[in-house]
Amino acid sequence: MHDLKWIRENPAAFDAGLARKGLEPRSAEILALDAERRSVQTRVQEMQARRNEASKQIGMLKKQGQDASAVMEEVAKLKDDVPALEVKDRELGEQLDAILASLPNLPAADVPDGPDxxxxxxxxxxxxxxxxxxxxxxxxxxxxxxxxxxxxxxxxxxxxxxxxxxxxxxxxxxxxxxxxxxxxxxxxxxxxxxxxxxxxxxxxxxxxxxxxxxxxxxxxxxxxxxxxxxxxxxxxxxxxxxxxxxxxxxxxxxxxxxxxxxxxxxxxxxxxxxxxxxxxxxxxxxxxxxxxxxxxxxxxxxxxxxxxxxxxxxxxxxxxxxxxxxxxxxxxxxxxxxxxxxxxxxxxxxxxxxxxxxxxxxxxxxxxxxxxxxxxxxxxxxxxxxxxxxxxxxxxxxxxxxxxxxxxxxxxxxxxxxxx
CATH class of the missing domain: 3.30.930.10 (Bira Bifunctional Protein; Domain 2)
Incomplete structure (x- = not known):
């Protein structure tokens, strides 16, 4: 299995290693999925933080005798949206894992090049x-x-x-x-x-x-x-x-x-x-x-x-x-x-x-x-x-x-x- 962090930092070296094994470059595909997944994870974290903040806001509004219905609707929507994004996160993670699991180890620098x-x-x-x-x-x-x-x-x-x-x-x-x-x-x-x-x-x-x-x-x-x-x-x-x-x-x-x-x-x-x-x-x-x-x-x-x-x-x-x-x-x-x-x-x-x-x-x-x-x-x-x-x-x-x-x-x- 390959280190995703290393691929982020060394995409050209990763593709060069695959090329030595006679394989096509894959870093662009991997990093695009990785970027999408990280974006989804960031959005989930933001929504969870907002839900926690809004939940506290509802308590304060009710305590002050004010109308909290708008904030309650927002929390309800966040509660519905977060699971869908979590599913998306899992799906992207599975796609990434499947690609990484299918790719061979990269050859050491002193291994001779050759097809067979x-x-x-x-x-x-x-x-x-x-x-x-x-x-x-x-x-x-x-x-x-x-x-x-x-x-x-x-x-x-x-x-x-x-x-x-x-x-x-x-x-x-x-x-x-x-x-x-x-x-x-x-x-x-x-x-x-x-x-x-x-x-x-x-x-x-x-x-x-x-x-x-x-x-x-x-x-x-x-x-x-x-x-x-x-x-x-x-x-x-x-x-x-x-x-x-x-x-x-x-x-x-x-x-x-x-x-x-x-x-x-x-x-x-x-x-x-x-x-x-x-x-x-x-x-x-x-x-x-x-x-x-x-x-x-x-x-x-x-x-x-x-x-x-x-x-x-x-x-x-x-x-x-x-x-x-x-x-x-x-x-x-x-x-x-x-x-x-x-x-x-x-x-x-x-x-x-x-x-x-x-x-x-x-x-x-x-x-x-x-x-x-x-x-x-x-x-x-x-x-x-x-x-x-x-x-x-x-x-x-x-x-x-x-x-x-x-x-x-x-x-x-x-x-x-x-x-x-």
């Missing part, structure tokens, strides 16, 4: 892709050949974009999730949280998925929504509250199932586990002081990178351009892991600094010497578990179709070193 993913900028690479002495296979071929990855069975149960993992692959996915949680909690200082995965409209509004992106979500018959990521419940834990400045930063992590309709993804990644309706993810969320959110963004990204480094998976970090960023983000780093079966890098984590954009929507504040201020919120994958499983299968495959278990996972796998 082709204009993202690579920042760094880690690791060297393995040289195979055979043609590397994609994960779905490997998992199916092992008899441990079943897409047909999942389709019978649920349709397309689902998978059933069995035996040692199911355990490998669980091992990855446990390893991620242990690393983020024991080494990086995140507090593990087990949140609800069904949430109300207000939670999704707070993090920016509603009202604009409802088609990307699954909704139940009870009115609850299935979470697309644990960012939603974790971030909203500080909504409608005021935390102490000394408590910042608040760092939380959660392993949850995530649900996405993949609206608009027809024809994209229809095979395999890359783009599923249901998947597991370890999410990281930070609630920070505004002066330290950029530093926290770098830290969070490094926390996600640590997982890939421990697993020995080559990756690169890119900064998203203005046209490829998410709705609530002011700056996003994507981490892309190398998949030899596809011969390219694919996203495995997205770490975003949302500034005070989400905090304003959910009224998340902290108490400081300067009064109550909005916190800054950040979120990132640490990591997407299913995609990490994909990367392990493809990078650790052997010529005979077996999969070497990364050394850091063997303790979680009961000492197993190869899946055959």
């Amino acid at each position: 993913e082709d204009h993202n900028v690579e920042l760094r690479k880690w690791g060297t892709p393995r040289m195979f002495d055979f043609e590397p296979k994609e994960h779905d071929f490997l998992g199916t050949a092992l008899g441990l990855m079943d897409f047909d069975g999942a389709a019978k149960l649920s349709g397309a974009r689902f998978v059933v993992l069995k035996g040692k692959l199911a355990r490998l996915e669980r091992a990855l999730a446990q390893f991620m949680l242990d690393t983020q909690t024991e080494e990086h200082g995140y507090t593990e949280v087990n949140p609800p995965t069904l949430v109300k409209d207000s939670a999704l509004f707070g993090t920016g998925q509603l009202p604009k992106f409802g088609e990307d979500l699954f909704k139940t018959s009870t009115g609850h929504w299935l979470i697309p990521t644990a960012e939603v419940p974790l971030t909203n834990l500080v909504g409608d509250s005021i935390v102490d400045e000394a408590a910042l930063p608040i760092r939380m992590t959660a392993l949850t199932p995530c649900y996405r309709s993949e609206a608009g993804a027809a024809g994209k990644d229809t095979r395999g586990m890359i783009r599923q309706h249901q998947f597991w993810k370890v999410e990281m969320v930070s609630i920070t002081h505004p002066d330290r959110s950029e530093e926290e963004h770098e830290r969070m990204t490094k926390c996600a990178e640590t997982i890939l480094q421990r697993l020995g998976l080559p990756y690169r970090v890119i900064v998203l351009c203005t046209g490829d960023m998410g709705f609530s983000s002011q700056k996003t780093y994507d981490i892309e892991v190398w998949l030899p079966g596809q011969d390219r890098y694919r996203e495995i984590s997205s770490c975003s600094n949302c500034g005070d954009f989400q905090a304003r929507r959910m009224k998340a504040r902290f108490k400081s010497d300067k009064g109550n201020r909005l916190v800054h919120t950040l979120n990132g994958s640490g990591l997407a578990v299913g995609r990490t499983l994909v990367a392990v299968l493809e990078n650790y495959q052997q010529a005979d179709g077996s999969i070497v278990v990364p050394e850091v996972l063997r303790g979680y796998m009961g000492g197993l070193d190869v899946i055959r």
Whole structure:
């Protein structure tokens, strides 16, 4: 959500920020509605003041034995007129809120400009892709050949974009999730949280998925929504509250199932586990002081990178351009892991600094010497578990179709070193 006061003071900068996102200017429309609403509010205040004054005048006239009928008629008319103006005030406020709620966060100054993913900028690479002495296979071929990855069975149960993992692959996915949680909690200082995965409209509004992106979500018959990521419940834990400045930063992590309709993804990644309706993810969320959110963004990204480094998976970090960023983000780093079966890098984590954009929507504040201020919120994958499983299968495959278990996972796998 945007700060209306800031737009009043910086209309040109606001429109320039929207232009960087490929959007038309909106400040004139917003400020016209704002001016009209403020005029209505001023008129209501004047009428209420006059009504109070006239009511006192009626008492004085009656006390003096004078005719108060004219003033009484004026008060009656004011009493009828004020509610209509109050309705107008509410309507204008709702129009303003609807416009502000529909507009994305403005990109940070150092975000590269560009309309789409082709204009993202690579920042760094880690690791060297393995040289195979055979043609590397994609994960779905490997998992199916092992008899441990079943897409047909999942389709019978649920349709397309689902998978059933069995035996040692199911355990490998669980091992990855446990390893991620242990690393983020024991080494990086995140507090593990087990949140609800069904949430109300207000939670999704707070993090920016509603009202604009409802088609990307699954909704139940009870009115609850299935979470697309644990960012939603974790971030909203500080909504409608005021935390102490000394408590910042608040760092939380959660392993949850995530649900996405993949609206608009027809024809994209229809095979395999890359783009599923249901998947597991370890999410990281930070609630920070505004002066330290950029530093926290770098830290969070490094926390996600640590997982890939421990697993020995080559990756690169890119900064998203203005046209490829998410709705609530002011700056996003994507981490892309190398998949030899596809011969390219694919996203495995997205770490975003949302500034005070989400905090304003959910009224998340902290108490400081300067009064109550909005916190800054950040979120990132640490990591997407299913995609990490994909990367392990493809990078650790052997010529005979077996999969070497990364050394850091063997303790979680009961000492197993190869899946055959």
